[in-house]
Amino acid sequence: MRKLKAARKNWELYLLLILPVAYFIIFRYVPMYGVQIAFKDFTPRAGIWGSPWVGLQYFREFFESYNFWTIIKNTVLLSLLNLLISFPIPIPIIIAILLNQLAREKLKKFVQTVIYAPYFISTVVLAGMIIVFLSPNSGLINHIIGAFGGEPVLFMSEAGWFRPIYIMSTVWQETGFATIIYLAALAGIDTHLHEAAVVDGANKWQRIRHIDLTGILPTITVLFILAVGNLMNVGFEKAFLLQTDLNIDASEIISTYVYKIGIQRAQYSFSAAIGLFNAAINLVLLLIVNRAAKKISGNGLF
Template identity: 45%
Template sequence: MKIRTEPNPGSGSVAAAAPTASLGRTRRWAKLKKDKWIYLLLAPGLLYFLIFKYVPMWGILLAFKDYQPFLGFWKSSWVGFEHFKIFFGNPEFVMLLRNTLILSFYNLLFYFPVPIILALLLNEVRRAYFKRTIQTLIYVPHFISMVIVASLTYVFLTTQGGIVNGLLEKYTGSTIDFLASPDWFRPMIILQTIWKESGFGTIIFLAALAGVDVEQYEAAIMDGANRWRQLWHITLPSIRNTIVILLILRMGEVMDNGFEQIYLMLNPLNREVAEVFDTYVYMMGITQGAFSYSTAVGLFKAVIGVILVLGSNWLAKRFGQTGIY
């Protein structure tokens, strides 16, 4: 009597999977070899992020140590979350958080839409020479140092011979100390940002507008749509994904207000509304030598930024947008 044996399906599937995996690896290596010059172009960018972004990340361990320069990094004592407890218990924490969030909110409310509006306006310009001239003029401020921008602000707004206060004194008989007034600090920062960065921010939106299908506009014109209807039903939906992605990335900078700009406009008279996390880290880490404490503050900012990016990306996908991943 012969006993019929059935083949083991598990062993067969494993045996079949091995050549498949090997074939997949071979194809991947063949693709890498074929496109090697394209991948080589990625090398400088990858090296930049590796050397200047990932390798220095070991430094966040300072936030959990009582770093002493004469002892070195490894011999300094481990204190865990002690610096975070001190920071959150600091009476200035609420002031720093409030000032940082208010400035970021104003930037999102007033600055973020300006490049979009400028790009839409430039997209309507039909004369190429005039369009290029306007683009050049609004791009220039981006390349001006923030030190120069702060100096220009001082020249215009100072009470000692400033152009604006000179006009106010001439027509109203009084002056306003813009540079020292807490009420005027935030408007000055927002106006500086709009003037300096709005033009350069139009580049991405103009690139997105260049990809809009012209036939859609032609079809809309045939249907009797005016320019506003074309803008609302064709142009804005076409760049919506770009707007959402840039907004998500912007959320990661909510805790960053730009150290140089704030530091140059900060003074003892407006410190109550001007001091933010960026300037506080500089003051504690560089001027007072509290390296571990300032690292803890910086790590707190980074964690909040990551949470905001992931949260806003999740929210964007819930509403049917592309997101950043």
């Protein structure tokens, strides 16, 4: 009774919630309901509800397709490299720790202002910049190679270059912004620890190793779990934009394949099955890593 009274008192708040909840139900939950077409033979005419069930047929079709292993390999390799080199683990941590050691406030501000900037550049512009810089006859990189007497490299049409280009451009674009969280964590470390360590004769290297790194370990763990949980969601946009007919052996990943099959060829059920398969792997990875992190360090995400 008391609860009912409290609820009535706040009727306006419930009123406010109606619109956002309706938005989420329509734009987030209806598609979740629509995922069932992965198990159906969907035709637009019969609709989601009316199309006949086919069980795991489309999953089987995907597993048996000739490029299944290539796509899986490309997706896993690209995401693993991305995770291990660029985001969010090693490079942003190094840069954040170094920035944190800069004593001159103005210099620190300047560096931050510069390195955050690329985050606001769109993927289309980034891909365009990559193509312009790597162009075989007018690109800066090939001019440098030429200046040292090398032959121009056709970066965009060699499968072997796709992953390095992808990873390096991620480092360029996202490192700066990724340092923000680490800088916040570093700022939260008790300054007395550093002062005491200085009195004990510890130099900067030692203080970084024993105070800074230990201090931000929980932050690193959480970001790592989140990143692994998103491992298979490696960015569609950049891979799609950098994909050419010639580098497709390395650049065809699950998301670009789903787009091709589903949107361009309108094989809705087949591509929904691939998308669902991808989401399932992600979820399993998230649960495993969260479990492991809880066991090892005592703090997980949930």
